Amino acid sequence: MLDFLYSNLGRIFGAEEITKVQWKLGNDLPPTFIAFILVGALVFVIWSPFREAIPSRRVLLVFLRLCGILILLLVLLQPQVNFEFEEKGVSRVYVLLDRSESMTIKDDGQESRWEKAVKAFSGSSDGVLQQIGNDHQLEVMTFGDKINNLSVEQIEEELPGAKSSAIGSALEGMKEKELSAILLFSDMAWNEGVDPVGVAGELGRRGVALFPVPIGKSNSPDASILSVHYRDRVFPGEEIPLKIQISSSPELEGLTTDLVVNLGDEEVARQMVTYSGGQQIMEIVIKGRTLKGQFPLKLELEGIEDEISLANNKAERSLTFID
Incomplete structure (x- = not known):
């Protein structure tokens, strides 16, 4: 019966399931004081109707005064009920x-x-x-x-x-x-x-x-260009040393590929790389253009079969030729 009541109360409050119901009194009045008032009220209810000559009025008076005592108890005791519930959201x-x-x-x-x-x-x-x-x-x-x-x-x-x-x-x-x-x-x-x-x-x-x-193997082969060190402002026709930091996974150790360097749309260097299975430094010297201006400097490690990604095989910088 109570479960049915709590279930319906849960629907009213918008909760899917009431897990706990706790009753308590909100007033901290001493029990002896409450008992004294209650006994006095009951004596008054029982004694006062005998002054009425008509029996039907006696019954009505008793009923009304009992209702008054009930209201008095509610005011004095201030009963409270707390519902604990779990709200299951999506x-x-x-x-x-x-x-x-x-x-x-x-x-x-x-x-x-x-x-x-x-x-x-x-x-x-x-x-x-x-x-x-x-x-x-x-x-x-x-x-x-x-x-x-x-x-x-x-x-x-x-x-x-x-x-x-x-x-x-x-x-x-x-x-x-x-x-x-x-x-x-x-x-x-x-x-x-x-x-x-x-x-x-x-x-x-x-x-x-x-x-x-x-998803997949954790030891998949991969290589990447980590950094490129060089002077980015040089004179036309000057030789330009490049220092390239390369990283390769252990699975690539001993394998070879080509490192290609392009200045603008022109290939200016190609050098074979033997992967170390870790980090390594490659040094390449390229010859600058005879024209002035800024040109894109592109480096690329040619891919190896089943390499995990080719996007990190490339690096692009810029090179400026000045007077």
Whole structure:
């Protein structure tokens, strides 16, 4: 009976479930004082009707005075009831799918990382969509060099191929949104934008849970140009030494490729690089143009098969020739 009552009260208050009901008195009057007043009121109720000659009036007086005593008790005792309930709201979960070029890699020779990510998210029986989709409001986005909003139905039509993987920037875009959690499907090979670790910490301090879902092998081959050191203002025709810092993953150790340097649209140097499986310094000397002005200086490590990303194989600077 009480459960039925509490259930209906919960609907009135907009709560899905009342978990606890607590009764208490709001007045701290001494019990002896309350008892004294109550006894006096009862004596008055019982004694006073005998002065009435008509019996029907006696009954009416007793009833009215008992009601008065009840009201007096309510005023003195000030009974209160507290309801505790759990309000179950629908949380919003953002799903971020990495669609960078590295997600096209087939680690097992059969399925690409993108196909594995899509299957992990929307698989027919054990995918994330089936497990949490009914309890949470899902917002689906893909990211590479920019973020795209998608419906669940559009995921199957989406193809990876973005030249960069800005995981940190994608997470940073979530900071202004109202959300409970983020599911990140990626091979975690970020090569552009802010550091995702720092952004994840900021989200955590806001109470937003981040659940990374790694896709693919963690030891995928990759190489990148970290920095280029040179004098950016030189005389026409002058020789220009370049010092290039290169990083390569251990899987590339011993493999070779070419480092190509272009000044404007002209190739001015090409040198073979043997990867060390870590960081290394390459030195190349190029000859400047005879013309004055500013020209783009472009460097590129030619890609190796199954390299995780080619976007970080390139670097572009500028070179100014002066009198």
